Amino acid sequence: MGVTVLAYIFARRVTHSLEQLASTALKVSQGDLTAKSGIHDNDEIGLLAKSFDGMVERLKNNIDTLDTQVKQRTEELLETNARAQRMNAVGQLAGGLAHDFNNLLSVILGNLLLARDRYQQTAGLDDFLTPAIRASRRSADITQRLLAFSRRQPLQPVDVNVGQLMSETIALLRSSLPAQIALVYQNDSSPLPAHVDPSHLESALVNLALNARDAMPGGGALHFHTCQQHITAADGYDEPVTPGHYVEIGVCDRGTGFSEEALKLAFEPFFSTKSGTTNSGLGLSMVYGFVKQSNGYIRVSNQPDGGACITLLLPASHNPSPPQQHPLRDISHAQAILGGKLFLLVEDNADVRKVIRTQLMQLGLRVAEAPDADEALQLINTLPNLDGMVTDIMLSGSLDGRQLAARLHATKPQSVILLISGHYREAGLAEPHLIRFPLLHKPFDLHSLGQALWQAAQKEEQNHENQ
Incomplete structure (x- = not known):
């Protein structure tokens, strides 16, 4: 009888403990990670309950940690998205302003240059014209940087050997930077083809080097590096890669580095930590716009041992760099090639059209006009007998400049065609079925126009020979 009673009590105790454990497991399965079994016995069931409670506690801690990480990452993504939206909105405003200012500057600069050429014998006049021309060119540079930031600059991407371009740019910088700044270039010796606009990439590198120079007034080492990267995941860039x-491409200095505020606002237009009236605060903004327009990514960081580092990721390609055309040193070559030819000038701004018509006539062209x-x-x-055309891209009427150029090319394939623009909207213009024609950015002077027409004529001659 006593054995039976003891067996009953033991069974009852075991059953109760198992029921407690089962009830706790049910609460946990319903999401209550604070539930405890409450069993503290030293027998096998007690050990099982202790292990179960410990497992639930670890699960709770892991979930809490994961929740914190998810919340932090979500806040980072929201901040990145808000920054991207803000930059896009500012970029749209900057692009529109740059377009209007470029047309105005085309009139101002063009007429100043024409006045200097026409009245160069007038004593004292050049003393007034030269600073006005210099200010106009400075204004044109600022609008160009605004267009770069707003991702509306006219890019002409090709497959470029970045390693070769870096070497040439660094050689250029050696002669222009102070002697106390040591340039160091490191690459992995492999071909580095990227699909970018080479002139704008060079300009971006020069801007980064000048920023680094300003951050090291006492001198120091300026490091450049290039390498190939296969990215599966990357942190710290302006947006997910x-x-x-x-x-x-990395450009790293041994200067003062970025403050917390500067790290957040580095790409904002007109933000600058430098003082002085010659600084526009558009250097890094221009680099940012160029990188984004090139479908790349940019990262700004401080080095652990001091200094700042700017890292660019540009889309790789698989083709070598095409040969570069030699620059036109004297417009007499353009005049010899184009003199006497009939060109159609298409520009909807009457004042801009008048300036460009005069420039074309100075190159020896006969000009027909259309608004x-x-x-x-x-x-x-x-x-x-039409020999060529110079046309703005943004036109009133049923066609834009690219479509109009395609019509002329279809009618007269040997025509010399040059596009001009103070603004560049990729949407609606980068139509894959349209032929790519040379593009000259407003405002421009006589030499730049002659250079562009000379290159357009050479390109057309090469195309004709290849047919």
Whole structure:
């Protein structure tokens, strides 16, 4: 009888403990990670309950840690998205302003240059014109940087050997930076082809080098590095990096580095830690805009042992760099090639059209004019001896400048065609079926126009020979 009673009590105790454990497990499965079994016995069931409670506690801690990490990452992504939206909004405003200012500067600079050429014998006049011309060029540089930041600068990307371009740029910098700044270049000796605009990449590198120079007034080492990267995941860039193959470019100095505020606002236009009236605060903003327009990524960071580092990721390509055209040193070559030819000038701003017409006539061209695409199309169809065209991209009428250029090329394949623009909208213009024509950015002077037309004529001649 006593044995039976003891067996009953033992069974009851075991059953009660198991029921407690089962009830706790049910609470945990329903999401209550604070539930405890309450069993503290030293037998096998007590050990099981202790292990179970410990497992639930670890699970709770892991979930709490994960929740904290998810919350932190979500806040970072929201901050990055808000920053990207703000930068895009500012970029749209800057791009629109740059377009309007470039047309105004085309009139101002063009007429100042024409006045200097026409009245160069007038004593004392050049003393007034030279500072005005210099200020106009400075203004044009600022609007160009605004266009770069707003991702609306006219890029002409090709497959570039970044290693070669870096070497050439660093050689240029050696002669222009102070002697107390030591330039160090490190690459992995492999081909580094990227699909970018080489002139704008060079300009971006020069801007980064000048920023580094200003951060090291007493001198120091300026390090450049390039390498190939296959990115699957990357942190710290301006936005999440799309997995793929990239060419990485790093520019690192031993200067003062970035403050916390500067790290957050580094890409903002007109933000600058430098003093002085010659600083526009657009250097790093221009680099940012160029990188984003090139479908790349940028990271700004401080080095652990002092100094700052700017890292660029640019999309890799698989083709070598095409040969570069030699610059035109004297417009007489353009005059010899283009003199006497009939060109159609299409520009909807009457003042800008007047300036460009005068420049074309100085190059020896005969000029027909059209204020919009519809009238230009009529002239293309009625002028049998038309040799070429200079047209703005943004036109009133049924066609834009690229489409108008394609019409002329289809009618007269040997025509010399040059596009001009003070603003560049990729949407609606980068149509894959349209032929790419040379593009000259406003405002420009006589030499730049002659250079662009000379290159356009050479390109057309090469195309004709290859047919």
